[in-house]
Each structure stands twice: as C-alpha cells, then as structure tokens.
Amino acid sequence: MILDVMADALGGRAALAAATTEMVTATGWRRHPGWGKDPSRPELVGEFSYMLTNDVVRPRYRLETSIDTKLVPTKLHYTETGNGSAGYVDGIDFMFDPRPVSMAVPSWRVAARLRHIDLASVPRLATKLLAPAADLVIDGSTVTLREIGRPPVRVVLDDRGLPARVELTEEHSPRGDAEVEVRFDDYRAVGALTLPHRVVIDIDGLTVHDETRTSIELGRGADFRLPDETVRDAGEEQASYAQHSTEWIMNYVFAGVRFYFDLQTAPVESAAVEIAPGVKIVLGPSHNVLVVEMPDHVVAVDAPLYDEYGRAALAQVKAAFPGKPLRAVVGTHFHYDHIGGIREFVADGNVAVIVGEPSVPYFEELLRGPHTVDPDRLAANPVPVEVIGVDDVLELPTADGGVLRIQRIDTDHSHDTLVAFVSKPGILFQSDLWNPTPVPPAPHSGRGRLAEQLYDAIVALDLNVRTIASGHRGTDGHTLAHAAPLEYLRIVAGR
Ligand SMILES: [Zn+2]
Known part of the structure; x- marks a missing residue:
C-alpha cells in the first residue's frame, strides 16, 4: 500500500516512531502577495533564520528566530513557545515597536504556528498519515488527510514514495479561496530517516516562502514549558481562523506585524x-x-x-x-x-x-x-x-x-x-x-x-x-x- 511505500522511503515506521522531536535549523525568506507595488509581484517582507524544535506527535514547539524585516527595517529576535492552545513570546517580535516583550500570545497565534509546522514538517505529516485513526482518502500517489476543523490537505508522493508536496485550499481574506502548495525538496539522510532540506511555499502560483534547512536533528529533548501565568484565550472564531487562513497569517508573522495576530474586532471609539x-x-x-x-x-x-x-x-x-x-x-x-x-x-x-x-x-x-x-x-x-x-x-x-x-x-x-x-x-x-x-x-x-x-x-x-x-x-x-x-x-x- 502507498503509505507503506512512503514510510519505507522515509526510513521505516520504526524510525519514524522513534523520532519524537525534530529540531530544524534553517534560513530563508518570505514574500507577501498582498503588499508591494503590484499584486503580481509579492514583496519581500522578511529574511529569517530559526531554530525550531517541534514535538512530532503532540501540539507543542519551541522556536528561536531572527528576522530582518523589510517594510520597516528592523531586526526581530524572539523565542516563542507553544503548548496546546497556550503560548509565550520573549524578545522583539513587532516591527512597529521593536522593544523586547515577555508575554503570553493568543491561542490562535499558537494555532496558526502549529498548523504552519504541520504543513512544513514531514515527520509530523507522516506521523499523522500513519496514525491508525487517520481519516484518509487515497487516490494513486495522492493521500488526502482530513482533520476536523481544518481544510483537508492533499499529500502528493513522488515516485520513490517521498512527500513531494502538500496542497490545500485556504481562505486568504479578502481574495477568498487561495491555493497553498508546500513543496519539499533536497531529501537527505537524517539519522535513520530521509528528510527534505528545502521547503518552498506557493500561494496561488506565486512563491512566497523559500527556506533551506541547514541541519535537522531528531529525538533531542526540549523544554516546552510555559510560565505559570500564561493566559489561554481560546476564542473559537479566531482559533478556527488560524486553521483555515494559516499561511495568510504567516505572511504577517514573517513580516513582523503583530496586529494581524491580535485580530481586531471593533473600532476604538463608539462612533465615527x-x-x-x-x-x-x-x-x-x-x-x-x-x-x-x-x-x-x-x-x-x-x-x-x-x-x-x-x-x-x-x-x-x-x-x-x-x-x-x-x-x-x-x-x-x-x-x-x-x-x-x-x-x-x-x-x-x-x-x-x-x-x-x-x-x-x-x-x-x-x-x-x-x-x-x-x-x-x-x-x-x-x-x-x-x-x-x-x-x-x-x-x-x-x-x-x-x-x-x-x-x-x-x-x-x-x-x-x-x-x-x-x-x-x-x-x-x-x-x-x-x-x-x-x-x-x-x-x-x-x-x-x-x-x-x-x-x-x-x-x-x-x-x-x-x-x-x-x-x-x-x-x-x-x-x-x-x-x-x-x-x-x-x-x-x-x-
Ligand atoms: Zn499599503
């Protein structure tokens, strides 16, 4: 069956199961298709480097990142930890006010980041596909993963059985349906596994994200703990927004804009x-x-x-x-x-x-x-x-x-x-x-x-x-x- 071919191509089910965490070090850039002089030429908004440790099974991560933002030239540097629906940020994460903060982040910011990691991490993706309870539709070498509350993702395997790309339809306000494609390339051995070292994201055929993974380590311990007082605000509408508009939100995250995270719901005065x-x-x-x-x-x-x-x-x-x-x-x-x-x-x-x-x-x-x-x-x-x-x-x-x-x-x-x-x-x-x-x-x-x-x-x-x-x-x-x-x-x- 095609999933066995995929598991074998990646290094086998046992090796995948043993990879409980994935630590990725990468550099890359992000463009924003809604900015720039002309919508057909997405504007460069950030050049980034990061070290991300994500739990391959559970929804938690620890990210340390530096981003050179472009709209307002700023050097962002922050550590963001997400665990379930709670998250915390330490450092400079906001282009318009580049002062260090140490604060809880809203649950949907964590949700968007986790979804982005899900789309870009082959071990996480493979683990989801191989889970006994996975809701899958298999059509030749395309496996569609259906998860409650999220747009379905189509994982297209190459002729070796390796995930070549992930396709999904998101909502990118106000344009509506947006075709997101995450492409994996440069597969190389990482311990017992074979994993991609280049990840490119296209939105409606325009490349908006290109990252090169300089090192990947598996199974390293990581500290996903959050400060005790971390606020959890699981606004349902906003959390679901993060699930179906993930890469739209990530355009702003990589640009160093926080107010798109802090989704606004009303004017500041009661009338014009x-x-x-x-x-x-x-x-x-x-x-x-x-x-x-x-x-x-x-x-x-x-x-x-x-x-x-x-x-x-x-x-x-x-x-x-x-x-x-x-x-x-x-x-x-x-x-x-x-x-x-x-x-x-x-x-x-x-x-x-x-x-x-x-x-x-x-x-x-x-x-x-x-x-x-x-x-x-x-x-x-x-x-x-x-x-x-x-x-x-x-x-x-x-x-x-x-x-x-x-x-x-x-x-x-x-x-x-x-x-x-x-x-x-x-x-x-x-x-x-x-x-x-x-x-x-x-x-x-x-x-x-x-x-x-x-x-x-x-x-x-x-x-x-x-x-x-x-x-x-x-x-x-x-x-x-x-x-x-x-x-x-x-x-x-x-x-
Ligand atoms: Zn403008």
Missing part, C-alpha cells in the same frame, strides 16, 4: 469622529475609514482589515450621517490591510467600489471569485458590484456644495494609489504615505520618500489642502493623531 462638518473618520486600533457626506448618501474611503472588523466599522459608517446610506467605497490601494473588509462593505448591495485603474481586475476577481473555505456575507448572498477605475481623477459632489475629488497619484507604495480630497474643508485622506502626528515633526523625520511624493503631488495638482487625514494614526510617542496640518507634512517631506 468628526474631522470637519460633513467629514468623519472611523478610528480603528490600527486602521481608519473616512466617511464623506454626499447629498443623499455617504462615500467611505478604505475598508480595512477583515470581515469581523469590517462589520463593526461598517456599522459606524452607516450611522455616521443618519438617513444617508453607503453608496460607494474607495480603496486607497490594493493592500489587504486597507481593503480586507471591502466585501463586507458592499454586501448590502448598491455599493460601488472605486479603485485605481490598474487594480480593477484585481478587485473584480476578489469580489466575484470563490469563497468556499470561509463563506462571508457576500458569498452567501451575492449582489452585483460595480467596480469603477480611476485613471486620473473622479469628482463627486458633496453635501456641502463642494466636491470629493478622488485623485490617482504616483507613489512607490503601490501602482494604484488614490487619495481622497474633500474640497470645502480642505481635507485630504490617504493611507500609508504619511501618518499625521499630534505635534510638528522634526525636519526630515518619518517615512520621507512617500511623504515627499504625497506632498509633491499636492503641490503639482494645486490642491488647496489644509489638513491631512490618514488610514493610520501617527504618534509622538505619547498621543495619537488621525489628522494634522499640511504644514507638518511639508516639514516631513523636507520641502
């Missing part, structure tokens, strides 16, 4: 906050939504994060100007974190999507493509959604007699960047180009290059901007700001 008459902002823990009052409806700019957060943010958008329904949502750019809730925003119907011209096909696909792994409101009840591309500028009349000018600008951040300018109050909303600060910035501080491009575009277009509002709040280290005078941007841009 007024910036000026007719202009409000829904403030999130990390991402904001602008709401502009039009004569008989409202337009939202950005629909950040993911479904669950989107629901709560949408409720505030709908309540921002009573009696005026949402009729359009503008995406400042295609990056997942700013438009991940867009399907939720349009699910009521009669809500158009306005994006930079190059991203029209991308948005049409994410609005219409299959979402079978974790069906959302739009998948359950599809409605037609018009996607409007802005090649240069689109002006819409606002309630105050001015215009909402949706303007495409050139930036290095993404090829489809739009900014939203509300003419009467002189407010320009943008995401990721500059985060407003509560006090005047020091000269040439902040994200200079993108700030320069934003400031130069405002000058070149002769926009009468008085206030810059943003999809992210900025800070002076004490308080946060979601809007600031244009003058602050000028200082940051060094103009």
Whole structure:
C-alpha cells in the first residue's frame, strides 16, 4: 500500500516512531502577495533564520528566530513557545515597536504556528498519515488527510514514495479561496530517516516562502514549558481562523506585524469622529475609514482589515450621517490591510467600489471569485458590484456644495494609489504615505520618500489642502493623531 511505500522511503515506521522531536535549523525568506507595488509581484517582507524544535506527535514547539524585516527595517529576535492552545513570546517580535516583550500570545497565534509546522514538517505529516485513526482518502500517489476543523490537505508522493508536496485550499481574506502548495525538496539522510532540506511555499502560483534547512536533528529533548501565568484565550472564531487562513497569517508573522495576530474586532471609539462638518473618520486600533457626506448618501474611503472588523466599522459608517446610506467605497490601494473588509462593505448591495485603474481586475476577481473555505456575507448572498477605475481623477459632489475629488497619484507604495480630497474643508485622506502626528515633526523625520511624493503631488495638482487625514494614526510617542496640518507634512517631506 502507498503509505507503506512512503514510510519505507522515509526510513521505516520504526524510525519514524522513534523520532519524537525534530529540531530544524534553517534560513530563508518570505514574500507577501498582498503588499508591494503590484499584486503580481509579492514583496519581500522578511529574511529569517530559526531554530525550531517541534514535538512530532503532540501540539507543542519551541522556536528561536531572527528576522530582518523589510517594510520597516528592523531586526526581530524572539523565542516563542507553544503548548496546546497556550503560548509565550520573549524578545522583539513587532516591527512597529521593536522593544523586547515577555508575554503570553493568543491561542490562535499558537494555532496558526502549529498548523504552519504541520504543513512544513514531514515527520509530523507522516506521523499523522500513519496514525491508525487517520481519516484518509487515497487516490494513486495522492493521500488526502482530513482533520476536523481544518481544510483537508492533499499529500502528493513522488515516485520513490517521498512527500513531494502538500496542497490545500485556504481562505486568504479578502481574495477568498487561495491555493497553498508546500513543496519539499533536497531529501537527505537524517539519522535513520530521509528528510527534505528545502521547503518552498506557493500561494496561488506565486512563491512566497523559500527556506533551506541547514541541519535537522531528531529525538533531542526540549523544554516546552510555559510560565505559570500564561493566559489561554481560546476564542473559537479566531482559533478556527488560524486553521483555515494559516499561511495568510504567516505572511504577517514573517513580516513582523503583530496586529494581524491580535485580530481586531471593533473600532476604538463608539462612533465615527468628526474631522470637519460633513467629514468623519472611523478610528480603528490600527486602521481608519473616512466617511464623506454626499447629498443623499455617504462615500467611505478604505475598508480595512477583515470581515469581523469590517462589520463593526461598517456599522459606524452607516450611522455616521443618519438617513444617508453607503453608496460607494474607495480603496486607497490594493493592500489587504486597507481593503480586507471591502466585501463586507458592499454586501448590502448598491455599493460601488472605486479603485485605481490598474487594480480593477484585481478587485473584480476578489469580489466575484470563490469563497468556499470561509463563506462571508457576500458569498452567501451575492449582489452585483460595480467596480469603477480611476485613471486620473473622479469628482463627486458633496453635501456641502463642494466636491470629493478622488485623485490617482504616483507613489512607490503601490501602482494604484488614490487619495481622497474633500474640497470645502480642505481635507485630504490617504493611507500609508504619511501618518499625521499630534505635534510638528522634526525636519526630515518619518517615512520621507512617500511623504515627499504625497506632498509633491499636492503641490503639482494645486490642491488647496489644509489638513491631512490618514488610514493610520501617527504618534509622538505619547498621543495619537488621525489628522494634522499640511504644514507638518511639508516639514516631513523636507520641502
Ligand atoms: Zn499599503
């Protein structure tokens, strides 16, 4: 039978059973398909090295890793221990605040890591396949493993019987069904076993992960103990999210972003906050939504994060100007974190999507493509959604007699960047180009290059901007700001 062929190719059932732990030392890189200038070219987000000891049978691991992050160049270094549903991190694990922490990690962070290890560890995979109670479907040299609460994985064996790749369908918000392929290569002897020393992960045909395992040791003891006070919070929805969106979450883990782990469920204020008459902002823990009052409806700019957060943010958008329904949502750019809730925003119907011209096909696909792994409101009840591309500028009349000018600008951040300018109050909303600060910035501080491009575009277009509002709040280290005078941007841009 094919499983015996696999077991023999790997070194035999007895040798597999004797390998109770696996210690892997590796280096590699990770790319993020939802970031970068263009969605067809995933952006390098981290170069990593790690030493991972995982229990081959039980759900526990101890990871020591260093990651050079790229979005904000930072050196992360941390130890993460997971045991069952509890976990603990020691060290620097967050690109945006690279100070050492020593704290419990949420159960679904542990769940995502364990699932990632399951997909990338041949001893763990083989042990699951060879377990007497395994729920398997065997079709030639493909063995499908079905586990409760997880997408089924298809393990494809090569002609020697070695696992060549693992295939599964995950949910990668907001695009929906994502084909994940984990490929194993460079099989070499490790003690009595034969194990892969190269692991490559593709998402929808794009390579996002490539690691070289420089050493593998089997059966070494390891300390999986956690501090006594470790919190366990097994939020069921979030834990299941980790099971069906594992590699989506891992994109952010390798990028050094923690807030995707700390899944947000609601804005930080109880209602949208007024910036000026007719202009409000829904403030999130990390991402904001602008709401502009039009004569008989409202337009939202950005629909950040993911479904669950989107629901709560949408409720505030709908309540921002009573009696005026949402009729359009503008995406400042295609990056997942700013438009991940867009399907939720349009699910009521009669809500158009306005994006930079190059991203029209991308948005049409994410609005219409299959979402079978974790069906959302739009998948359950599809409605037609018009996607409007802005090649240069689109002006819409606002309630105050001015215009909402949706303007495409050139930036290095993404090829489809739009900014939203509300003419009467002189407010320009943008995401990721500059985060407003509560006090005047020091000269040439902040994200200079993108700030320069934003400031130069405002000058070149002769926009009468008085206030810059943003999809992210900025800070002076004490308080946060979601809007600031244009003058602050000028200082940051060094103009
Ligand atoms: Zn972005």
